[in-house]
Amino acid sequence: MPHAAATSSSAASAAPVVVALVGNPNTGKSTLFTALAGIPTRIGNYPGVTVEEKVGRFRHRDHTIELIDLPGAYSLVPKSPDEEVAVRVLHGEMNGVAKPDVVVVVADATNLVRNLYLASQVIEVGLPTIIALTLTDLAARKGITIDMEQLAARLGCPVVPVVAPARQGIDQLGDAILAAATAAPPPRPDIAPHLAAVDSSYTPPARDAIARYAWIDRLVEGVIVRRPPLPTVSERIDKVLTHRLWGTIIFAATMLAIFSSIFWLAAPLMDLISGAVDAVAGWVEGALPEGAIRSLLVDGVLAGVGGVVVFLPQIALLFLFVAVLEGCGYLARAAYLMDRLLVGVGLSGKSFIPLLSSFACAIPGIMAARTIENRRDRLLTILVAPLMSCSARLPVYLLLTAAFVPNVAVGFGWLRLPAVVLAAMYAVGVVVAAIVALVLSRTIFRGPPQPFVMELPGWRWPQVGVVLERVREAAVSFLKNAGTLIVAVSIVVWALGSYPKVPPPEGPNVTEAEIRGEALRQSFLGRAGHLIEPLVKPLGWDWRIGCAAIASFPAREVVLGTLGVIYNLGDVDPGEEEGATQLIRLLKNATWDGTDRKVFTLPVALSIMVFFALCAQCASTLVIIGKETGSWIWPTVTFVYMTVLAWLGAFATYQIGTMILG
Amino acid sequence: MKLQGASPRDVPPMPSLDSIPVGSSARVTEVTGADATSLRLLEMGLTPGVEVQIVGTAPLGCPVELLVRGYHLSIRRNEAARIAVSA
Numbered sequence: 001m002p003h004a005a006a007t008s009s010s011a012a013s014a015a016p017v018v019v020a021l022v023g024n025p026n027t028g029k030s031t032l033f034t035a036l037a038g039i040p041t042r043i044g045n046y047p048g049v050t051v052e053e054k055v056g057r058f059r060h061r062d063h064t065i066e067l068i069d070l071p072g073a074y075s076l077v078p079k080s081p082d083e084e085v086a087v088r089v090l091h092g093e094m095n096g097v098a099k100p101d102v103v104v105v106v107a108d109a110t111n112l113v114r115n116l117y118l119a120s121q122v123i124e125v126g127l128p129t130i131i132a133l134t135l136t137d138l139a140a141r142k143g144i145t146i147d148m149e150q151l152a153a154r155l156g157c158p159v160v161p162v163v164a165p166a167r168q169g170i171d172q173l174g175d176a177i178l179a180a181a182t183a184a185p186p187p188r189p190d191i192a193p194h195l196a197a198v199d200s201s202y203t204p205p206a207r208d209a210i211a212r213y214a215w216i217d218r219l220v221e222g223v224i225v226r227r228p229p230l231p232t233v234s235e236r237i238d239k240v241l242t243h244r245l246w247g248t249i250i251f252a253a254t255m256l257a258i259f260s261s262i263f264w265l266a267a268p269l270m271d272l273i274s275g276a277v278d279a280v281a282g283w284v285e286g287a288l289p290e291g292a293i294r295s296l297l298v299d300g301v302l303a304g305v306g307g308v309v310v311f312l313p314q315i316a317l318l319f320l321f322v323a324v325l326e327g328c329g330y331l332a333r334a335a336y337l338m339d340r341l342l343v344g345v346g347l348s349g350k351s352f353i354p355l356l357s358s359f360a361c362a363i364p365g366i367m368a369a370r371t372i373e374n375r376r377d378r379l380l381t382i383l384v385a386p387l388m389s390c391s392a393r394l395p396v397y398l399l400l401t402a403a404f405v406p407n408v409a410v411g412f413g414w415l416r417l418p419a420v421v422l423a424a425m426y427a428v429g430v431v432v433a434a435i436v437a438l439v440l441s442r443t444i445f446r447g448p449p450q451p452f453v454m455e456l457p458g459w460r461w462p463q464v465g466v467v468l469e470r471v472r473e474a475a476v477s478f479l480k481n482a483g484t485l486i487v488a489v490s491i492v493v494w495a496l497g498s499y500p501k502v503p504p505p506e507g508p509n510v511t512e513a514e515i516r517g518e519a520l521r522q523s524f525l526g527r528a529g530h531l532i533e534p535l536v537k538p539l540g541w542d543w544r545i546g547c548a549a550i551a552s553f554p555a556r557e558v559v560l561g562t563l564g565v566i567y568n569l570g571d572v573d574p575g576e577e578e579g580a581t582q583l584i585r586l587l588k589n590a591t592w593d594g595t596d597r598k599v600f601t602l603p604v605a606l607s608i609m610v611f612f613a614l615c616a617q618c619a620s621t622l623v624i625i626g627k628e629t630g631s632w633i634w635p636t637v638t639f640v641y642m643t644v645l646a647w648l649g650a651f652a653t654y655q656i657g658t659m660i661l662g
Numbered sequence: 663m664k665l666q667g668a669s670p671r672d673v674p675p676m677p678s679l680d681s682i683p684v685g686s687s688a689r690v691t692e693v694t695g696a697d698a699t700s701l702r703l704l705e706m707g708l709t710p711g712v713e714v715q716i717v718g719t720a721p722l723g724c725p726v727e728l729l730v731r732g733y734h735l736s737i738r739r740n741e742a743a744r745i746a747v748s749a
């Protein structure tokens with residue numbers, strides 16, 4: 001935080017004012033955090049977007065404010081790990097997070113009564129408190145008017161209306177925070193009189209809840225004025241999208257549309273990038289003398305990274321769709337529609353969002369499982385989440401389908417076989433996850449079905465800025481991976497495949513290709529590869545695919561880099577084919593060692609895809625599973641079961657594929 | 663959310679929320695059960711006296727979507743069965 005801006009004001013050098021944003025899920029806490037502190041955070045229109053605290057600093061009128069964004073909570077009697085975070089931060093019990101000086105209760109103006117439930121509990125904690133009334137624009141549209149002055153007077157604390165996406169009320173909230181820092185906390189809500197009226201047969205916490213609502217109902221009398229309810233657009237959309245039949249059909253159609261468009265929308269951009277990579281490789285080859293450096297750059301770095309970065313448009317598109325789905329409010333609806341199905345396999349609707357998030361990346365998906373109250377359901381969700389096809393698998397699928405799946409129309413004209421194969425790969429992960437969940441929930445995770453109580457947020461327009469930020473973040477992290485991890489693994493694989501140098505075979509008609517092939521076979525990589533060949537041969541793979549797959553343990557998309565490096569080092573002549581990337585040309589021309597039998601056939605390509613759909617080749621996922629479950633047992637279990645399934649799946653695919661296709 | 667013995671839990675004296683047809687409304691009279699789930703239902707605003715509308719159900723009849731205190735909440739039939747109502 002730049003303290004240089006400090007002026008004569010003595011408060012500027014004082015300790016920062018620590019402010020916590022507490023509120024029900026999906027009330028706009030993170031949006032407010034972004035507006036106040038200017039730090040992008042994950043924002044979405046479903047409960048449970050934020051699952052851990054996030055701290056940011058900003059300056060307001062020469063004071064430093066330390067702002068804490070918190071996961072949402074319905075009550076200070078927590079039911080799930082994410083709800084617990086808010087409670088612990090409020091009481092100053094969270095390691096590394098200062099106890100707040102001021103609490104901002106972020107309350108949804110369209111749903112004030114239920115939001116005041118948590119607010120009244122927060123006031124009882126005894127810290128200076130402010131109510132930030134969010135979504136006031138939506139409330140106005142719904143015909144809800146709130147008398148802010150009356151509300152503030154009755155609660156005994158300031159009430160500040162804000163529209164964070166439009167930055168309305170942000171300065172006022174900043175002022176209110178500074179004022180509250182030196183003010184007395186609001187009076188405790190006087191719930192006792194209502195408590196006496198509650199049936200004494202309820203448990204003490206239940207009596208408290210009932211009395212609290214009675215107190216709130218009294219408090220808001222005359223404060224909230226509703227116009228007679230008109231059916232809002234949100235409700236009309238809802239009627240169709242949560243309809244038993246139409247809702248299900250629309251859900252399936254949406255998913256298919258996404259898969260198809262990832263193909264045809266991204267193709268032109270992909271050709272552009274691929275052309276640029278080829279141009280750079282050509283330029284390097286022309287500019288540098290033949291030798292280890294040129295080989296390192298062309299066969300190592302460019303072959304590795306180039307094969308991966310061409311998929312940037314698809315990654316960006318996937319995250320664009322994800323961001324729109326997250327922003328509009330569809331996710332919670334889909335969870336509601338799918339609950340029954342998920343219960344059937346031993347999961348629950350609450351598992352749906354973590355699992356759906358895992359299609360983007362398993363790491364946030366696994367963390368999103370913190371919103372699941374029950375430990376058994378949470379663990380089960382975490383264990384199957386990595387089976388959802390994440391964005392790192394997408395380049396693998398796309399490359400192999402583009403190269404080896406014939407681009408013919410099936411069924412309805414607009415639907416093409418590559419898109420169907422792509423959808424099938426996603427389906428493989430889902431079906432296997434369902435089976436694994438079913439088996440585990442009937443055996444080691446046996447238990448009664450857990451309750452499901454989930455809020456369905458209204459439909460909202462996704463914020464353009466939030467959507468673009470999500471896409472940017474995904475693109476940057478994809479490129480960063482390509483620039484670091486993939487470069488590093490590519491160089492290691494290049495070095496292992498280039499050394500030790502052996503004397504080239506001699507003879508009258510030894511070709512360049514034979515020399516390169518022999519050098520690769522005699523390298524460290526080649527020797528290790530031949531050791532593992534028996535293990536991968538039943539999958540239809542040659543040793544080079546096996547090496548590439550193993551070397552992709554850090555992350556799945558690395559396999560494209562390693563494939564590029566290995567086949568580039570060897571005796572493959574990429575040839576010239578219009579409209580295909582360098583890597584596709586390499587793979588298409590690869591042959592089994594010492595023969596002219598092609599390595600890659602349709603069954604082999606499918607077998608690789610199925611392997612990558614099911615394998616656990618992602619070090620970060622295993623680390624996060626260890627962190628979230630607090631034990632190294634679960635990452636081990638995940639790695640073992642997924643690798644075994646991946647091998648079996650690839651084996652079955654290859655064997656059956658060869659039987660059918662000959 | 664009554665303590666044992668206060669009311670016969672397996673035979674609610676009144677109809678429960680899961681017996682209310684889609685589209686109609688009812689008034690909550692009691693939330694039975696003394697566990698975290700019943701507490702959560704109360705915390706979500708399903709307190710005695712409040713009016714609830716059944717907005718719809720998911721494809722296989724479960725969960726159900728409720729309109730309570732001006733917002734939409736989904737719960738399973740199991741949970742709905744804990745909520746005694748009067749029409």
Ligand SMILES: Nc1nc2c(ncn2[C@@H]2O[C@H](COP(=O)(O)OP(=O)(O)OP(=O)(O)O)[C@@H](O)[C@H]2O)c(=O)[nH]1
Pocket residue numbers: 023024025026027028029030031032042043044045046047048049050051070071072073134135136137138162163164165327328460462463
């Ligand atoms: N129309 C409108 N939408 C808003 C406003 N504030 C937030 N939103 C939207 O409300 C949704 C929820 O916002 P978030 O900031 O993610 O809410 P949160 O409280 O952090 O949610 P959790 O982290 O899940 O507890 C997003 O879709 C936002 O774009 C507002 O003032 N007006």
Ligand SMILES: [Mg+2]
Pocket residue numbers: 029030031042043049050070071072
């Ligand atoms: Mg948030």
